[in-house]
Amino acid sequence: MATVVFVHAHPDDEASQSAGSMARAVAEGHRVVLVYATHGEHGEAPDDLAQGETVADRRRLEAARSAEVIGTHRVVWLGYADSGMTGWAQNDHERSFARADLDEAAGRLADVLREESADVVVGYDWHGGYGHPDHVKVHHVTHRAAELAATPRVLESTMNRDVMRAQFLAARAAGAEIDWDPDGPMDDGNPMGTPEAELHWACDVTAYIGVKRAALAAHASQVTDVGAMLSIPEDGFAIAFGVEHYLEPARAPGMVRGWFLDPAELVR
Template sequence: MATVVAFHAHPDDEVLLTGGTLARAAAEGHRVVIVTATDGLMGPVPPGGAPRLAELRASAAALGAHRVEHLGYADSGHGPLLYPDPPDRTRFARADTEEAARRLAALLREEDADVLLGYDANGGYGHRDHVKVHHVGRRAAELAGVGRVLEATAPGEAVARVMRTARALRLLRHHEEPDGLYTPGAAITHRVDTRRFARRKQAALAAHRSVVDGNGRASAVVRVLVRLPAPVFGLLLGREWFVASPREGR
């Protein structure tokens, strides 16, 4: 059995990008560890702890993961402005890549990881924290000697079609989610059918109450997703994609 470490930027990313794969790996007897770079908070951590990390632990339990860790960074936000660091920690986008990679590499060594899941070179849709995950993940795998690095992504052409439809329906503004991101379909190396684990992935998504109960357009979409019949949810989100890092096969 293998140990799979999934490295993500924020709580809820573990579901949207890799939830089905992690649920399938856990069900097949592999050890699954989820690591997030940030706690999902823009400001200081409240006295009771970061609420989104508690949601992450509930999500991980729904997926069958065995361990959850946080590297200690703050969310960097998505948009033209990179705000000053909160007083208690550094925003991930400003973190020293080598230092962050050493933190992750220590976990990889401790777990004797066989596979590291990260993000593609675009960080999927270009979020600065996602792009940072790409660089930190690759460097950590090199430091820890992890031979298999698979980077979560989606077929860029299909995503572009969805974005064009969303703009036409005025669900997105024209400057949001630009085309040309994720990975061209021809470059994707691993396609994982996770429809059998749709119910687990849906339950994990529902555990992120901060997102489900939010006021933005993304929250409205998530509320619809968590209320769908599980087979319909599986048809929509029952496939996940990865591209093998050049490290694999060396």
């Protein structure tokens, strides 16, 4: 059995990106640890915040509910401030994750990797999927932490741009009004995700799609993004979210439709 550490920028990122893989790993007996870089302070503020309750407080509670749904064994907070989207003034906040010293932030994560004797650490692709400053920083921090802790395998969570394009075009052809295009410029001006030709893993998590949907529902305060995903009918949701994609830079080119925690992969 392996210990896998998933690194995410904000609460709810784990639900939309890797909850299926996390749930599958837990079900198969692996130890799953989730690390959040920030508390997601710049997410949506729900109307029902109690007196004295902050957005960060609510999002920590929601993250705990998501972890319970998935079966996550441990949740760690690196303690940085949410940097906001590209160009926001919050990018330059003295405690923002985007501004954090690389070795200092990587050192915090490396401590977790050492404590857990992690076999695999999972971060994001080079542009964090869609260019959010905190997601981009996760990419760099994860790779540096793996070097510091000598973690043997590093994977990068991403989206299959070719699949998303096909789904986008099919939805448009069916008359759906969609206000984004995976080939269009995202937060940093780059298209979303990664072309299929560059991917290494396509992991089928359809058996855990109900867990993934419930993990998303745990983040109920984020009405715009989470609400939009949960508004997709269950069959369509399974098509859109039933396969999770990863890069593994140390691996030979070519996408494998398989599972990065298969026994043969763990003895390499």
